[in-house]
Amino acid sequence: xxxxxxxxxxxxxxxxxxxxxxxxxxxxxxxxxxxxxxxxxxxxxxxxxxxxxxxxxxxxxxxxxxxxxxxxxxxxxxxxxxxxxxxxxxxxxxxxxxxxxxxxxxxxxxxxxxxxxxxxxxxxxxxxxxxxxxxxxxxxxxxxxxxxxxxxxxxxxxxxxxxxxxxxxxxxxxxxxxxxxxxxxxxxxxxxxxxxx
Amino acid sequence: xxxxxxxxxxxxxxxxxxxxxxxxxxxxxxxxxxxxxxxxxxxxxxxxxxxxxxxxxxxxxxxxxxxxxxxxxxxxxxxxxxxxxxxxxxxxxxxxxxxxxxxxxxxxxxxxxxxxxxxxxxxxxxxxxxxxxxxxxxxxxxxxxxxxxxxxxxxxxxxxxxxxxxxxxxxxxxxxxxxxxxxxxxxxxxxxxxxxx
Numbered sequence: 001x002x003x004x005x006x007x008x009x010x011x012x013x014x015x016x017x018x019x020x021x022x023x024x025x026x027x028x029x030x031x032x033x034x035x036x037x038x039x040x041x042x043x044x045x046x047x048x049x050x051x052x053x054x055x056x057x058x059x060x061x062x063x064x065x066x067x068x069x070x071x072x073x074x075x076x077x078x079x080x081x082x083x084x085x086x087x088x089x090x091x092x093x094x095x096x097x098x099x100x101x102x103x104x105x106x107x108x109x110x111x112x113x114x115x116x117x118x119x120x121x122x123x124x125x126x127x128x129x130x131x132x133x134x135x136x137x138x139x140x141x142x143x144x145x146x147x148x149x150x151x152x153x154x155x156x157x158x159x160x161x162x163x164x165x166x167x168x169x170x171x172x173x174x175x176x177x178x179x180x181x182x183x184x185x186x187x188x189x190x191x192x193x194x195x196x197x
Numbered sequence: 198x199x200x201x202x203x204x205x206x207x208x209x210x211x212x213x214x215x216x217x218x219x220x221x222x223x224x225x226x227x228x229x230x231x232x233x234x235x236x237x238x239x240x241x242x243x244x245x246x247x248x249x250x251x252x253x254x255x256x257x258x259x260x261x262x263x264x265x266x267x268x269x270x271x272x273x274x275x276x277x278x279x280x281x282x283x284x285x286x287x288x289x290x291x292x293x294x295x296x297x298x299x300x301x302x303x304x305x306x307x308x309x310x311x312x313x314x315x316x317x318x319x320x321x322x323x324x325x326x327x328x329x330x331x332x333x334x335x336x337x338x339x340x341x342x343x344x345x346x347x348x349x350x351x352x353x354x355x356x357x358x359x360x361x362x363x364x365x366x367x368x369x370x371x372x373x374x375x376x377x378x379x380x381x382x383x384x385x386x387x388x389x390x391x392x393x394x
Contacts, residue, residue, distance in 0.1 A: 010369075124369045171366045172207075172321045177374035183392070191388060195380070 002119040002196040003100045006108040008174065011152040012130030012137075012145075014185045015123035018178075019102045021189040026196055029101040035091065043087040045080075053081055054088055055106050056155035085163055109173065110164040119195055122174040123188060125181035199316040199393040200297045203305040205371065208349040209327030209334075209342075211382045212320035215375075216299045218386040223393055226298040232288065240284040242277075250278055251285055252303050253352035282360055306370065307361040318389055319371040322378035 005022060009015020016032060023030035036054065040047045078086070089111045095101055096112055103112075109120040125133075131145035141148065160168040171177050176195070178188040202219060206212020213229060220227035236251065237244045275283070286308045292298055293309055300309075306317040322330075328342035338345065357365040368374050373392065375385040 122368050122374075126369075169368045171319050171368050171371070171374035172376070174368070174374070175376045175379040177319075177368035177371070179369070179372045182372040187392070195384070 001117055003117040004096050004112060004115065005102045005119045005121060005192065005196065006112060007102060007104045007121050007123060008109050008168075009105065009123040010125060010130060010149075010169070011156070012134040012149055013123045013125040014133060014180045014188075016104055018123055018180065018185055018188045018192070019104045021185075022192045022196075023102040025189065025193045026100070026102075029095075029099070030104075031095055031101055032104040035088075035095070035103065035106065038091050039084070039088050042091065043084060045084060050084065050088075053084055056152070056159055107160060107163055110160075110166065119176070119192070120174045121192060122169060122171075122177040123180055124169060124177065125179055129181035198314055200314040201293050201309060201312065202299045202316045202318060202389065202393065203309060204299060204301045204318050204320060205306050205365070206302065206320040207322060207327060207346075207366070208353070209331040209346055210320045210322040211330060211377045211385075213301055215320055215377065215382055215385050215389070216301045218383075219389045219393075220299040222386065222390045223297070223299075226292075226296065227301075228292055228298055229301040232285075232292070232300065232303065235288050236281070236285050239288065240281060242281060247281065247285075250281055253349070253356055304357060304360055307357075307363065316373070316389070316392060317371045319366060319368075319374040320377050320385060321366060321374065322376060326378035 005019070005028070007015050007019040007022075009018075019032065020030055022028070036047050036050050039045065039050050039054065043050075085107075088106055092103060092106065092108050092111045095103065096115065096118075109118075109122075112118050113120075127146055127149065130149055134145050134148065157168045160166065166173050169177075176191070178191065180188050183191075202216070202225070204212050204216040204219075206215075216229065217227055219225070233244050233247050233251065236242065236247050240247075282304075285303055289300060289303065289305050289308045292300065293312065293315075306315075306319075309315050310317075324343060324346065327346055331342050331345065354365045357363065363370050366374075373388070375388065377385050380388075
């Protein structure tokens with residue numbers, strides 16, 4: 001029985017919408033924004049800070065980021081980023097204990113890797129579909145959508161690697177990976193729902 | 198309409214069996230061993246040579262392999278490996294033209310990437326299930342099954358990177374990736390069949 005569904009997703013892939021649809025169809029709780037609010041309440045961090053640093057690495061340059069990370073561990077005090085990660089992890093574990101739910105992003109696949117009642121999903125899509133989607137949802141900016149996406153991808157990748165030691169989007173880390181551009185958002189939803197029934 | 202299904206798979210994941218089941222259920226042709234025989238007939242290479250070099254890189258050390266590759270292109274003559282890859286690619290393109298089929302391995306996902314009627318599948322599994330499977334199928338050897346698998350993975354990865362420029366097993370390269378250890382071989386078959394109907 002799959003009580004917990006974790007959805008990892010590329011920005012602009014529709015992963016969040018798929019997660020929401022799945023939760024509605026199965027009658028599961030849905031944690032995305034709700035998770036950010038809970039972390040905010042418990043940690044004292046502002047929701048905007050959590051949105052920005054709760055699943056994105058800080059620096060574009062991963063080498064610099066790794067050096068900073070390595071140095072950090074030589075200190076007794078945890079960095080703010082690590083404190084945020086730890087609070088977030090605890091809340092994710094508690095939510096999973098509470099009962100059936102869909103959790104979007106935030107390394108939940110890794111944090112809950114030892115539970116047997118999870119379905120770990122990764123949603124990706126081709127660049128053109130993602131670019132169209134973010135322009136529809138968030139509007140145009142001066143920066144080309146492809147460039148915005150490439151930056152987001154890089155930051156998520158580094159964040160994920162840093163906290164999990166894994167490669168983001170590598171099929172072996174998930175139970176199922178779906179390309180929403182090729183299959184369509186609704187088909188992705190249906191396949192996940194079916195696996196949980 | 199998905200006329201062509203390409204199955205990329207980790208060794209020991211059951212990907213070949215899934216491909217065969219899918220082909221039977223859909224009434225599609227199934228190319229795995231048949232493909233090797235056709236390549237043998239046309240190229241003059243022995244089937245054993247094709248099995249060994251048609252999707253595995255030669256060297257364990259990828260740096261050495263890359264250096265060898267880089268040097269190779271400065272010569273006018275193609276290496277035997279490249280000749281094999283080219284013959285194999287042509288045959289895969291021809292098979293796809295012939296009609297509905299399932300093609301296992303051999304970079305078919307990359308070779309047929311521009312066709313719109315393909316479903317590109319990746320099958321993976323956890324190490325314990327894969328180890329169990331290869332011992333059941335091919336028996337014990339002096340080398341631990343985990344070590345045999347790690348070597349195979351590395352060789353396929355390097356081969357795939359060399360000929361496609363892509364990362365093997367990266368979700369974004371496929372339409373759907375399924376973990377047969379978590380979902381079960383039969384569920385994987387059913388999901389693929391359903392997507393093609």
